[in-house]
Amino acid sequence: MSTNREWVNWAIGRIEADFHRSADTHLIPLPVPALPDIAIYLKDESSHPTGSLKHRLARSLFLYGLCNGWICERTAIVEASSGSTAVSEAYFARMLGLRFIAVVPRSTAQAKLDAIAFYGGECHFVDRPCEIYDAAQSLADELDGHYIDQFTFAERATDWRSNNNIAESIFAQMEREPHPVPRWIVCGAGTGGTSATIGRFARYNRFDTRVCVADPEGSVFHRHWQDRSIERVDHSAGCIEGIGRQRVEPSFLPDVIDRMEAVPDVCSIAAAHEVSQRLGRRCGGSTGTNVWACAKIAAEMAERGWKGSIVSILCDDGARYSDTIFDSAWLAARGLDIMPQQKKIAHFFETGTFAAE
Structure with missing residues (x-):
């Protein structure tokens, strides 16, 4: 055995030992009392050792x-x-x-x-x-x-069939919930790896679950999903870090995605503020993007008389954004008035309805 092979064996063992020392992340209910037949959950990826889904x-x-x-x-x-x-x-x-x-x-x-x-x-x-x-x-x-x-x-480094990927973890944790198979799983796209893993896992296990990607309004992903010829945008993808890109990344697989919601940055930030208040701790802008899309889907389900569950992702700790999206001076400098949109998402949590734009 070569010296390098011995080192690789050691390195893999170190990573696997770290994995075995770690517990799974929590699945947190996000109550909307006005919608008793629709349950929303957030997979709290901020509890990983490095604080995020990544x-x-x-x-x-x-x-x-x-x-x-x-x-x-x-x-x-x-x-x-x-x-x-x-x-x-x-x-x-x-x-x-x-x-x-x-x-x-x-x-x-x-x-x-x-x-x-x-x-x-x-x-x-x-x-x-x-x-x-x-x-x-x-x-x-x-x-x-x-x-x-x-x-x-x-999309290829993650074993999408099993190996405790995020999709396998979500479905295992949902087993004892009133609606154990989610009607929707909502996530963002930075690389596209998470949506690819969830979409493949749901299809492989024949779950009747749909995947929605919540995408910043300035991102290329939702444009490419609608029109495959669009592969790049010239302007900035926006100020929500971690999701939204100017180019279509190789790991983004549009064919496993059932729906995309383009979310303006001001709505993402407003939702991050509102959810942070309701959870009692800060979450980041990408979580706000996810929750905004969840609210639209939940309100639509209620209008149709559908029951079921929606699972999304709390991507990272909002403490990382204390000098950006949680800083009033930073928001003002960018002309972002979040109060109207925060009132709108708060109205959803209180009434279960989501007013059209």
Whole structure:
């Protein structure tokens, strides 16, 4: 056995041991008393060791790279990320004693940059989000390292049939609920890996569950879902970190998605504020995007007299956004008045109805 093979065996063992030390994440009911026949739940991915849904992805990407022979004992790891994936990958890189460099937009929330540094990672900044891909590949080539490339490998690094992926976890936790098979699962898309995993898992197990992707209004994904010829948008995808892209990522699989909801940033932020108040702790903007779409779906189900459950994702801890979406000066500087939309989502929670735009 080569020295490198011995190290790879050790590295895989370290990651698997970390996994076995971790409990599953909670499934939290989000009550809407006016809708007694419709139950909404949030899968709380903020409780992972690195605080976000991306912890699952980072673990899968490292195992994928190790088993493919791409990551060795002294390989420098490079990633293109808006923050949360880089935080989680920095955690695993430190665990294995590997150098980690995150290529991030300058606009990335400071709390995420601090978290990357906390786990021993370095940040390489670019001015525009669209520059992260080429910059990451160039840096990996320069260092003779490995560009881990979440945007390409997210949908294939995760075992969508089982292995405690997020879909398997959701369905297992729902088994004793009044409506154990969700009518809808709502998630965002940054790489597209989560929607691909959930959509494939539901089809593979023949569940009558539909997948809705809640997408920032400025993102390309919902445009591509409607018209496959649209593969890029020139303007910014918006200010909701972690979801929405300017280009269609290789891991985004539109054919496993049943519905897409384009959500304006102001609505996402308003919903994040409202849900944070109702949970008693802050959640991020991507969670707000998800909840806005959940509210629309739940209200439609009620109008049709349908019963059932909706499951979505609490993606990360809102403490990471104290200097952005939870900062009144930051909102004012961007002309974002969230109060009208927060009243609208609060009205949904109180009455079960969701007024049309």
